[in-house]
Amino acid sequence: MHRTRGTALAAVAMAGALALAGCAKDSGNSGSSNNNASGNQTCATAPKPAAATASSSQSQAGEKVDASKLRVGFAYDVGGRGDASFNDAAAAGADKAKQDMGVQAVQESTATASESEDAKQQRLNQLATEGFNPIIAVGFAYAKSVEAVAPKFPNTKFAIIDDDSVKAPNVTPLVFAEEQGSFLAGVAAVYKSKTCHIGFVGGVNTPLIQKFEAGFLQGAKAASNKVQIEDEYLTPAGDISGFNDPGKGNVKANAEIAKGADVIYHAAGASGKGVFEAAKSSGKALAIGVDSDQYHQKTVENAKDVIMTSMIKRVDVAVYDYIKAVAKGDLSQLPKRFDLKVDGVGYSTSGGKVDDIKDVLEGYKQQIVNGAITVSDKPQK
Secondary structure (H helix, E strand, C coil): CCCCCCCCCCCCECCCCCCCCCCCCCCCCCCCCECCCCCCECCCCCCCCCCCCCCCCCCCCCCCCCCCCCEEEEEECCCCCCCCCHHHHHHHHHHHHHHHHCCCEEEEEECCCCCCHHHHHHHHHHHHHCCCECEEECCHHHHHHHHHHHHHCCCCCEEEECCCCCCCCCEEEECECHHHHHHHHHHHHHHHCCCCEEEEEEEECCHHHHHHHHHHHHHHHHHCCCCEEEEEEEECCCCHHHHCCHHHHHHHHHHHHHCCCCEEEEECHHHHHHHHHHHHHHCCCEEEEEECCHHHCHHHHHHHHHEEEEEEECHHHHHHHHHHHHHHCCCCCCCCCECHHHCCEEECCCCCCCHHHHHHHHHHHHHHHHCCCCCCCCCCC
16 A cells, blocks of 8 residues: 555465456445355355465575665655554564664654655755665655655665656666555455455555555455445545544544445555554454554554454565665666565465465465466556
């Protein structure tokens, strides 16, 4: 999601995907039941996918790199370190780089919800002027600022997460296949729903968050032709407060639960805390986290028992691999896109709530990796 969003959260199994079929507010049989036992779900109507073959994921683990001379600057998006989602995933990558590669100098600065473009540019200018190199802009909201600032510092390397629009020789995009991981979240929601009625809460209605929405809808509809889906955003494009308003997330999730949804997937940054609280207080709903393995996030610990899985967007891996590549002086080996094939997105199994459907998720994952299923990045309504 926006941020959205990881892991020094290591065990990201990943999973499947399903073929497209429809849309957010299509209604199906909301009275259908699902007893949550693998192989006994009545909401899922699609055939169970074939068992996955050996994993084709890639890993860069094991190589020792010395990055102790790097001075790394981080320009965080709204919510910053501690948002339990997108920014925390980036922070986890920084922390792992310190531990594994000896990075010692790290400077962090965080955007505010109402700040101007000038403020973002000033943040990047200050980091570059103070000699931080590389500088990592966490979030697509920094695109214009990176485009303006990077040419002024041609010897400074910049990376921007979730945007590939900046065409400059010293700027590296770090982008993800959010729709692929969200497809698996849609499948999981169908298999775990007791009412065959699920929901999506997006933070801000932008093309990026629409990728999360698109994959979730496609996965759910591919798994079931009966599922009913609530589909809502907290704020329109241009109002980024939707990523940092837990109260609004709580209200929206409660409204979806009141309509009958019993599994809610959020792609709303720090606003997801409110979604988790709504699921917990309802006593009947589960929630799907995003970006990080939110089951282990301290800031949402009081609601961990309703977090059935998280769509992990491995921003931590992208940040870590980028810092490693800079330290090695070779950016050419970075993936063009962090997708299922390289474990750039995935799902968490913490808490054990999706253990009984892991074979289903892995089967769909394999089909996506093999190209048998293509996941759209635009919602089909």
